Amino acid sequence: xxxxxxxxxxxxxxxxxxxxxxxxxxxxxxxxxxxxxxxxxxxxxxxxxxxxxxxxxxxxxxxxxxxxxxxxxxxxxxxxxxxxxxxxxxxxxxxxxxxxxxxxxxxxxxxxxxxxxxxxxxxxxxxxxxxxxxxxxxxxxxxxxxxxxxxxxxxxxxxxxxxxxxxxxxxxxxxxxxxxxxxxxxxxxxxxxxxxxxxxxxxxxxxxxxxxxxx
Ligand SMILES: N[C@@H](CCC(=O)N[C@@H](CS)C(=O)NCC(=O)O)C(=O)O
Numbered sequence: 001x002x003x004x005x006x007x008x009x010x011x012x013x014x015x016x017x018x019x020x021x022x023x024x025x026x027x028x029x030x031x032x033x034x035x036x037x038x039x040x041x042x043x044x045x046x047x048x049x050x051x052x053x054x055x056x057x058x059x060x061x062x063x064x065x066x067x068x069x070x071x072x073x074x075x076x077x078x079x080x081x082x083x084x085x086x087x088x089x090x091x092x093x094x095x096x097x098x099x100x101x102x103x104x105x106x107x108x109x110x111x112x113x114x115x116x117x118x119x120x121x122x123x124x125x126x127x128x129x130x131x132x133x134x135x136x137x138x139x140x141x142x143x144x145x146x147x148x149x150x151x152x153x154x155x156x157x158x159x160x161x162x163x164x165x166x167x168x169x170x171x172x173x174x175x176x177x178x179x180x181x182x183x184x185x186x187x188x189x190x191x192x193x194x195x196x197x198x199x200x201x202x203x204x205x206x207x208x209x210x211x212x213x214x215x
Contacts, residue, residue, distance in 0.1 A: 001024075001026040001027070001055060001056065001057055001058060002026060002027045002028070002029055002055070002056040003015065003016075003019075003026045003027070003028050003029070003053060003054075003055055003056075004028075004029050004031050004043065004046060004047075004052045004053060004054040004055075004056075005028050005029065005030060005031070005052060005053060005209075006030060006031050006032060006033045006052055006211075007206050007207075007209035007210065007211045007212040008033065008034075008177070008206050008212070009033065009052050009053065009206070010105055010170040010171075010173065010174050010177075010206070011051070011052065011053055011066040011101075011105065011170070012052050012053040012066070013169075013170045013173065013204055013205070013206050014066045014067075014070060014101075014166050014167060014169075014170045015053045015055070015066050015069050015070060015073075016204035016209075017166045017169065017170075017200070017201050017204045018069075018070040018073050018074070018082060018163070018166060019073065019204075020200035020201065020203065020204050021080065021082065021161065021166075021200055021201075022073055022074075022077045022079075022080075022082075024073070024077065026055070030210075030211065031043055031052050032211075033052070033110050034110070038050045038051065038052065038110075046062055047062070047064045049064065050111075051064070051109070053066055053069060055069045055072075066101060067094075067097055067098070067101050067163070067167075070082065070163050070166065071083070071163070074163070080160075080161075082161065082162055082163050082166070083162060083163060084157060084158070084162065089151070089157065092149070092151060092157060092164075093156070093157050093162045093163055093164045094163075095145075096142070096145060096146075096156050096157070096164035096167065096168070097163050097164050097167040099138050099141050099142055099145070099167070099171070100138050100142075100167050100168070100170060100171040100174070101167055103138065104134050104135055104137065104138030104171060104174075105138075105170070105171070105174065107130075107131075107134040108130070108131035108134055108135060108174065108178065113127045113130070113131065116130060128178055128179060131174075131178040132175070132178040132179060132180040135171065135174050135175045135178055135180055136175065136180055136184075138171055139171065139172075139175055139180075139182065139184070139185050139188060140184065140185065142168060142171065142185065142188045143184070143185035143186075143187055143188050146187045146188065146191070147187050152187070154191075154194060155191055155194065155195075156168055156191060161195070161198075165191060165195050166195075166201075168188060168191060168192065168195070169192055169195045169196065169201060172188065172189070172192040173205065173206060177206070
């Protein structure tokens with residue numbers, strides 16, 4: 001399998017964590033988002049959305065969208081499971097994942113920030129502020145959703161890692177990259193800390209990838 005990746009990508013970070021927890025290694029291909037290589041024709045042929053991650057199977061089949069890729073990996077390699085079995089529980093885990101995957105993270109990606117700059121003249125500071133704003137909105141939603149539900153345990157759903165924890169971890173790293181604070185979300189921060197204490201998750205962190213600036 002081949003993973004199209006870039007050090008800073010939060011969506012690819014989610015997939016890297018899932019691969020690590022499954023004990024899988026894949027070939028990686030760097031798509032330099034800062035240089036705009038996601039818009040190269042060669043990558044457009046892989047993903048017409050011009051977004052990473054993309055996972056290419058040995059037979060050439062392409063899977064895009066981090067949540068779809070993670071669920072695919074979980075179905076292909078069921079141990080350790082990263083989704084609960086009961087439909088309602090699976091729905092809860094997916095809805096926690098989607099807080100960031102569908103509603104927060106899409107607002108802060110390079111193409112959105114570039115458009116803010118080119119169409120509206122946003123400065124670096126304003127773009128940072130924009131990203132932080134939407135990530136904090138998502139952070140507050142996570143905190144309330146987790147605090148309200150008796151299904152929350154040591155992790156987002158019970159006491160074992162699920163895809164919701166990987167999504168929450170990517171969200172928290174996003175808050176940090178956009179110079180925000182987790183202080184208003186102690187429940188989230190506790191789960192994030194627990195996740196980051198897992199060496200496999202820590203090693204997948206954006207700032208520990210080739211090409212990343214020194215922290
Ligand atoms: N919903 C997608 C989001 C993918 C996404 O936004 N990827 C970012 C990097 S984290 C990207 O490739 N952005 C390129 C751009 O904005 O031009 C997923 O979860 O895979």
